[in-house]
Amino acid sequence: MTPPVDEVTRPWWDATRERRLVLQWCPDCEQPQHYPRALCVRCGRADLTWRPASGRAIVDSFTVVHRAPEPGVEPRYVLARVRLDEGPVLLTHLERCPEPRCDLPVMLDWRPLDDGRHLPIFIPQSVEPR
Amino acid sequence: MTGAAGGAVAIVGAAECDLGATGRTTAELQSQAVTRALADAGLELRHVDGLATNGFGRFPATQLADYLGLRPAWSESTFAGGAVFEMYVARAAQAVAAGQATTVVISYASNQRTARSRTLAAGADAGLPEAQFEAPYHPLYPMSFYAMAAHRYLHRYGLSRADLAEVAVAAREWARLNPKAWHHDSPPLTVDEVLSAPMVSSPLSTLDSCLVTDGGGAVVLTSLERARDLPKPPVAVLGYGEATSHTAMATPPDLLDTGAADAGRRAFAAAGLTPGDIDVAQVYDAFTISVPLALEALGLAEPGAGPELVRSRRLPINTSGGGLAYCHPGQFGILLLVEAVRQLRGECGERQVAGARTALVHGTGGILSSHATVILGVDA
Numbered sequence: 158m159t160p161p162v163d164e165v166t167r168p169w170w171d172a173t174r175e176r177r178l179v180l181q182w183c184p185d186c187e188q189p190q191h192y193p194r195a196l197c198v199r200c201g202r203a204d205l206t207w208r209p210a211s212g213r214a215i216v217d218s219f220t221v222v223h224r225a226p227e228p229g230v231e232p233r234y235v236l237a238r239v240r241l242d243e244g245p246v247l248l249t250h251l252e253r254c255p256e257p258r259c260d261l262p263v264m265l266d267w268r269p270l271d272d273g274r275h276l277p278i279f280i281p282q283s284v285e286p287r
Numbered sequence: 288m289t290g291a292a293g294g295a296v297a298i299v300g301a302a303e304c305d306l307g308a309t310g311r312t313t314a315e316l317q318s319q320a321v322t323r324a325l326a327d328a329g330l331e332l333r334h335v336d337g338l339a340t341n342g343f344g345r346f347p348a349t350q351l352a353d354y355l356g357l358r359p360a361w362s363e364s365t366f367a368g369g370a371v372f373e374m375y376v377a378r379a380a381q382a383v384a385a386g387q388a389t390t391v392v393i394s395y396a397s398n399q400r401t402a403r404s405r406t407l408a409a410g411a412d413a414g415l416p417e418a419q420f421e422a423p424y425h426p427l428y429p430m431s432f433y434a435m436a437a438h439r440y441l442h443r444y445g446l447s448r449a450d451l452a453e454v455a456v457a458a459r460e461w462a463r464l465n466p467k468a469w470h471h472d473s474p475p476l477t478v479d480e481v482l483s484a485p486m487v488s489s490p491l492s493t494l495d496s497c498l499v500t501d502g503g504g505a506v507v508l509t510s511l512e513r514a515r516d517l518p519k520p521p522v523a524v525l526g527y528g529e530a531t532s533h534t535a536m537a538t539p540p541d542l543l544d545t546g547a548a549d550a551g552r553r554a555f556a557a558a559g560l561t562p563g564d565i566d567v568a569q570v571y572d573a574f575t576i577s578v579p580l581a582l583e584a585l586g587l588a589e590p591g592a593g594p595e596l597v598r599s600r601r602l603p604i605n606t607s608g609g610g611l612a613y614c615h616p617g618q619f620g621i622l623l624l625v626e627a628v629r630q631l632r633g634e635c636g637e638r639q640v641a642g643a644r645t646a647l648v649h650g651t652g653g654i655l656s657s658h659a660t661v662i663l664g665v666d667a
Contacts, residue, residue: 161418192420236431248426
């Protein structure tokens with residue numbers, strides 16, 4: 158399944174073709190936000206910019222999903238909220254992480270999608286990147 | 288509570304439709320809920336000039352009005368998940384106080400068990416802007432969000448799954464005292480049974496999750512002045528408050544800082560009461576974790592002490608058996624109100640809380656997205 162894209166989110170998805178995670182920043186507030194929106198949620202400014210994220214994060218929380226929400230999805234997998242060093246929280250998967258826990262330091266990795274884009278996932282910082 | 292136009296408002300009728308596995312349509316169940324609540328109030332369909340409902344087609348109140356043969360002067364179908372019936376009480380009280388309606392029915396029914404319409408992805412909306420950033424990771428909706436809140440909760444307070452299981456154990460205990468409850472005839476539940484039940488989205492198992500049943504109910508509101516001339520003792524609306532925070536799973540900075548705190552604070556302020564004044568609480572228990580999160584945010588328990596409050600039975604909570612053990616027809620908020628009214632009237636038989644004079648009702652919708660608190664009391 159390839160996620161849809163719209164005019165606001167296209168730069169975010171395009172960056173994943175080069176395995177780059179970007180965040181939307183407000184030039185006035187100097188604050189990042191995720192998911193990408195048509196305005197800054199702090200001040201309403203519309204012309205936001207994109208900056209790379211460090212890829213380092215901490216697990217805010219997680220859940221091991223044991224049942225498929227729909228046909229074609231294979232449990233088990235570790236769904237997680239990770240808090241990026243820059244502040245925003247991402248919904249993601251933890252991989253190569255047999256013992257997930259809250260506050261675990263993790264780093265960015267990527268899962269290829271069928272159309273050349275990539276899906277950001279996270280692995281423990283103690284694991285060697287592939 | 289005194290509205291803008293100066294009139295206090297009361298609940299004068301409350302009823303369930305058939306519950307469980309009914310084999311009936313949603314329209315039949317809605318009809319039962321409305322007519323039974325009106326009969327309870329000593330009123331008839333022809334008295335109804337205000338109607339609030341949802342889960343009934345695309346124009347819920349409009350379509351239910353058609354089905355019931357009504358032409359209401361006020362209607363309401365705000366959608367905010369299971370918390371919305373507590374929001375309807377606020378809006379209905381305002382409509383009655385403002386003179387826009389005299390007799391408001393708030394109702395809900397679903398035949399989801401009969402229709403086998405519930406899925407583990409129920410409610411996830413592929414059209415939302417955040418869906419691009421969520422759907423590829425296949426969360427169970429809403430369960431995986433509550434599961435992440437639960438892991439964070441247990442982590443922060445150094446608690447375990449056994450502490451959450453106490454909520455399910457207590458719910459079963461109350462259900463065994465309620466003849467209408469799905470689990471009325473079931474044996475008592477143990478913590479070990481909850482812990483060994485099939486895991487769905489860790490740390491939540493099947494027994495940490497609400498039932499999937501048919502069911503629903505209705506309440507009738509009118510002015511307190513008129514309520515005093517009706518057959519049943521009026522249950523006064525003392526205060527209400529609400530808060531709406533997020534729909535995206537990544538939006539809340541802190542999973543445990545829910546809108547319940549704001550909703551509760553607003554409701555207590557309006558009622559002029561404090562958490563220590565509450566005799567019985569009905570809080571939405573979609574999952575075991577829902578209950579300590581709500582109790583603590585509402586000020587009924589200290590942070591981290593929700594499971595201990597449940598275990599102690601110091602405060603009667605979810606005396607019907609709740610969504611975990613009594614009935615969960617997709618949106619449980621209406622039945623929280625029905626049980627609170629019955630407790631304040633002293634109609635609850637074996638499960639009656641002796642001398643209950645104040646009740647707190649707290650609805651939660653979506654993925655802890657919307658919160659609404661209503662405080663009710665016997666007519667002083």
